[in-house]
Each structure stands twice: as structure tokens, then as C-alpha cells.
Amino acid sequence: MAVSHSAIVILGASGDLAKRKLIPALATLYEQGEIDETNVIIGTGRTEYSPEAFRSRFDVPEDFARLLHYYVGMEGLKKYVDGKGTFEQIIIFMALPPSVYAQRARELAAEGFGAETRIIIEKPFGYDYQSARKLNEELHAVYDESQIFRIDHYLAKEAVQNILVFRFANNLFHPIWSSAAIDSIQISAYETIGVEDRGDYFDGSGIIRDMAQNHLMQLLCLMTMEAPVSLDAEEIRAQKVNVLKTISIDSVHRYQYEGYRSERGVKPDSTTETFAEIKLHIDNFRWTGVPIYIRVGKALDRKGTEIGIQLKPLPHLLFNQEGRVQPNRVIFKIQPAEGIILDLASKTPGSEVRLARTTMKFCYEDEFDVEIPEAYQKLLLDALRGNKTLFVSAEETEMSWRKYADFLDHGEIELYKPGHPPPTKLGCEWIDFERYGSACD
Numbered sequence: 001m002a003v004s005h006s007a008i009v010i011l012g013a014s015g016d017l018a019k020r021k022l023i024p025a026l027a028t029l030y031e032q033g034e035i036d037e038t039n040v041i042i043g044t045g046r047t048e049y050s051p052e053a054f055r056s057r058f059d060v061p062e063d064f065a066r067l068l069h070y071y072v073g074m075e076g077l078k079k080y081v082d083g084k085g086t087f088e089q090i091i092i093f094m095a096l097p098p099s100v101y102a103q104r105a106r107e108l109a110a111e112g113f114g115a116e117t118r119i120i121i122e123k124p125f126g127y128d129y130q131s132a133r134k135l136n137e138e139l140h141a142v143y144d145e146s147q148i149f150r151i152d153h154y155l156a157k158e159a160v161q162n163i164l165v166f167r168f169a170n171n172l173f174h175p176i177w178s179s180a181a182i183d184s185i186q187i188s189a190y191e192t193i194g195v196e197d198r199g200d201y202f203d204g205s206g207i208i209r210d211m212a213q214n215h216l217m218q219l220l221c222l223m224t225m226e227a228p229v230s231l232d233a234e235e236i237r238a239q240k241v242n243v244l245k246t247i248s249i250d251s252v253h254r255y256q257y258e259g260y261r262s263e264r265g266v267k268p269d270s271t272t273e274t275f276a277e278i279k280l281h282i283d284n285f286r287w288t289g290v291p292i293y294i295r296v297g298k299a300l301d302r303k304g305t306e307i308g309i310q311l312k313p314l315p316h317l318l319f320n321q322e323g324r325v326q327p328n329r330v331i332f333k334i335q336p337a338e339g340i341i342l343d344l345a346s347k348t349p350g351s352e353v354r355l356a357r358t359t360m361k362f363c364y365e366d367e368f369d370v371e372i373p374e375a376y377q378k379l380l381l382d383a384l385r386g387n388k389t390l391f392v393s394a395e396e397t398e399m400s401w402r403k404y405a406d407f408l409d410h411g412e413i414e415l416y417k418p419g420h421p422p423p424t425k426l427g428c429e430w431i432d433f434e435r436y437g438s439a440c441d
């Protein structure tokens with residue numbers, strides 16, 4: 001059923017996110033019949049636009065463009081929205097600098113946006129534990145947690161959502177999913193681009209705040225959490241919090257690419273990290289003794305996000321008398337070319353018994369032959385439908401920041417050449433994810 005009779009308000013509609021992601025995502029939802037013509041989309045900002053000038057900023061079909069309106073400023077916004085019709089719900093997307101989230105929330109409440117309102121908040125959510133906690137308090141002073149939708153766009157990636165299905169809908173993996181069979185977990189998130197035109201933001205953040213504390217912790221939680229009692233968002237979020245509570249970070253190594261300090265917006269003596277290695281562990285019955293390794297960064301040799309589950313080696317018996325059989329691995333290809341790869345041993349053809357490593361690959365695109373929806377399409381539609389599964393709770397954000405408290409901006413910075421990831425100091429055999437190629441070869 002298409003979403004109808006909703007007002008979608010974008011604060012900061014003159015900005016980059018609205019232009020590149022939000023309006024195009026809404027246009028696609030309209031084209032797909034997920035939202036209908038009874039909805040209105042109201043952009044707001046301090047910039048002056050006539051409704052026509054605002055519409056002309058976007059390359060969208062004319063029938064969709066008719067849903068777009070623009071209002072300058074905050075004062076009188078509620079009255080303006082009410083003047084556009086009677087709406088069952090009002091979704092407000094804060095596409096604003098994080099420094100103004102709390103102030104805008106207070107202004108919205110003062111304007112009269114009440115129980116019918118849902119507020120969507122972009123990342124970054126806080127800068128550290130204290131600031132995230134303060135922001136939650138400020139938001140909770142005017143809106144109930146049930147009305148607040150915090151975005152982590154990694155949760156909207158198809159391959160990320162498949163983690164729970166893979167784990168809890170396949171009995172094959174259920175018995176091995178613990179320290180009994182798993183040796184280590186490795187998460188790799190590489191990007192080829194540097195900071196590009198986001199130097200100003202990134203230099204005040206660094207890769208740990210930008211990627212590890214949020215996106216990669218979410219991946220880890222989904223990979224290691226207990227089965228929720230239902231698919232209810234609150235049940236899933238509660239299980240993620242349980243994992244976060246038991247995470248301890250052991251070590252962090254920070255690196256910066258050569259030339260970073262000359263990027264626009266970056267301080268010439270910056271010690272912000274653009275690459276990090278993190279070792280952590282989970283102290284619960286399922287995972288105790290299983291080290292978890294993360295390598296994440298920018299200006300590297302490839303773009304790819306993977307999770308590698310390394311199984312324990314076989315005993316030195318039968319085919320593995322000399323200990324040469326490579327332990328099995330499960331590789332989750334989060335992007336690009338989403339899929340799952342199993343690394344197995346098999347017999348090579350011929351009269352002699354010789355073993356070779358082989359892979360079984362599941363590729364999303366080949367299997368289902370559908371275009372994978374863009375993250376913001378999914379997030380906006382879920383917010384409109386009131387489904388919070390793909391959004392992060394206050395407790396998750398605070399708990400995750402708390403775990404990193406002693407490791408932000410901490411320790412020496414080493415340099416690496418763009419395109420050349422630094423050698424690992426994690427003390428493990430790091431999985432060569434590139435070796436597996438794409439799940440879709």
C-alpha cells in the first residue's frame with residue numbers, strides 16, 4: 001500500500017544531501033508507487049527560493065515536482081504545513097549541520113509539531129559519548145524516543161540486512177556461530193577516495209568517528225548478537241545493545257595518508273587519522289576468546305566492505321595431518337557486488353587425493369535479478385511507515401561512543417602512501433579479501 005496523506009519536511013533543503021540523495025530518493029519512491037500524490041514535500045532553509053526556483057534545483061519528473069514546496073525559515077512553518085492539507089503524519093528530515101539539531105528540534109516543538117511528528121536525524125550523532133548523551137537529552141526534552149529516527153545508512157544496505165536472515169534462517173550456520181568453531185572475525189572497510197571536498201568536516205572527526213564507531217559497530221552487532229525473540233525493531237535493537245555492552249576495545253592504531261594535510265579544509269598540522277586498525281573482543285558466553293579485527297580507511301587501493309568469519313583450524317588428522325588445510329571462511333561482501341562467499345576445501349579431480357581451496361558464491365544481483373534500492377529510499381520509506389528497525393536507538397549510540405571513549409584522538413599517527421594500506425600491526429593473519437574477487441564473478 002502506498003504511503004498517503006503525509007507531509008515530508010526537509011530542513012536544510014538547500015543543501016547537498018537534499019539535492020543528491022533525499023529528493024531523488026523520494027522521486028523514485030513516487031515513481032515506484034510507494035508514495036502517492038496525496039503527500040507533500042516541503043523544503044525549508046534560510047536561503048530564499050520561489051517554489052519554481054526550488055523545484056528547478058532537482059532533475060525530477062514534472063508530476064513528482066508538483067509535490068515539492070519551499071518555505072523560508074522556521075517561524076510559521078507549522079501553519080504553512082497545515083495550510084497544505086490534513087496529514088496523518090509529519091516526517092521531518094534534519095539535513096542540517098549537527099551543531100543545530102537540538103536548537104531546530106526545540107524550534108519545531110515550539111512551532112507546534114507534536115505527536116504526529118517523526119524526526120529523522122543524520123549522522124554524525126555526537127562527537128563523543130558526552131556530546132551524544134547531551135544531544136539525546138536535548139532531543140528527549142521535546143520529543144519522545146519513539147519519534148526519533150537516527151540514520152546509519154549501513155543498516156539500509158541489502159547485504160547488511162541479509163546478515164540476520166543468513167544467521168537466523170539457515171540452520172547450517174546456527175551451531176557454528178560461536179567461539180566453539182569461530183577463530184576470529186575481521187571487518188574491512190576500504191575506500192579509494194580521500195576526503196575530497198569534506199576536509200573541513202572530516203578533519204574534526206577522523207575515520208574512527210566517521211566509520212568505525214557507527215557503521216562498523218552496527219555490522220559487528222548484527223554479526224554477533226543473539227537471536228531476537230521477534231523481528232520487532234525494539235527486540236533487535238535490544239540485542240544489539242546487549243552486544244555493545246560486552247565489547248571491549250583492546251588496541252587502536254591510527255594512520256594518515258601522505259598529502260592529507262594539504263587537502264582543502266584540513267589543518268596543516270592535523271593529527272586526524274584517515275586509516276585505523278582496531279582490535280576488540282566481546283566478553284559474553286558466545287564470543288569470549290574470539291578476537292575481532294577491523295581495518296578501515298580512505299585513500300586506499302580499492303573500494304570494498306567485507307566481513308570475514310575465520311573458522312578454527314581442523315585437527316591434525318586425516319586430510320590435515322600436516323596442518324596445511326586452510327580453515328574455512330565465510331566472507332560477507334557488503335559492497336560492491338553484494339554477496340556471500342564460502343571458502344571450503346575440496347578434492348581436485350584425479351586418482352590421487354589432493355585438496356584444493358574452492359569457493360561457493362552467492363551473488364545478490366545474479367540470484368534475484370533486481371536493482372538494489374538506494375539506502376535513502378529504504379530509510380525514507382521505513383520512516384514513513386514508522387518502522388524503526390533500520391534506525392539506531394539512543395542507547396546504541398551512547399553505548400557505542402562509550403566503548404571508544406579512551407581511543408579517540410589517542411596515540412601516535414603514522415603515515416601511509418595513498419593507494420597503499422599500511423602493513424598490519426594487528427598480530428593476526430589478515431584475510432586477503434581481494435583474493436576472493438567479487439561474489440558476482
Ligand code: NDP
Pocket residue numbers: 011012013014015016017018020044045046047094095096097098100122123124
Ligand atoms: P550542508 O552543509 O549542505 O547543509 C545543509 C543546509 O543546512 C544548508 O544548505 C543550509 O541551508 C543549512 N545550514 C547550514 N548551516 C546552518 C546553520 N548554522 N544553521 C542553520 N542552518 C544551516 O549539509 P549536507 O546537506 O551535506 O548534509 C546535511 C546533514 O547530513 C549533515 O549533518 C551531514 O553530516 C549529513 N550527511 C550528509 C551527507 C551528504 O552526502 N551530503 C552524507 C551523510 C550525512 P540554509 O542556508 O538555506 O539554511
Ligand code: BG6
Pocket residue numbers: 123191210211305
Ligand atoms: C559516510 C562517511 O557515513 O559513509 C563517509 O561519512 C564515507 O566518509 C561513507 O565515505 C561511506 O559510505 P558507503 O556507503 O559509500 O560505504
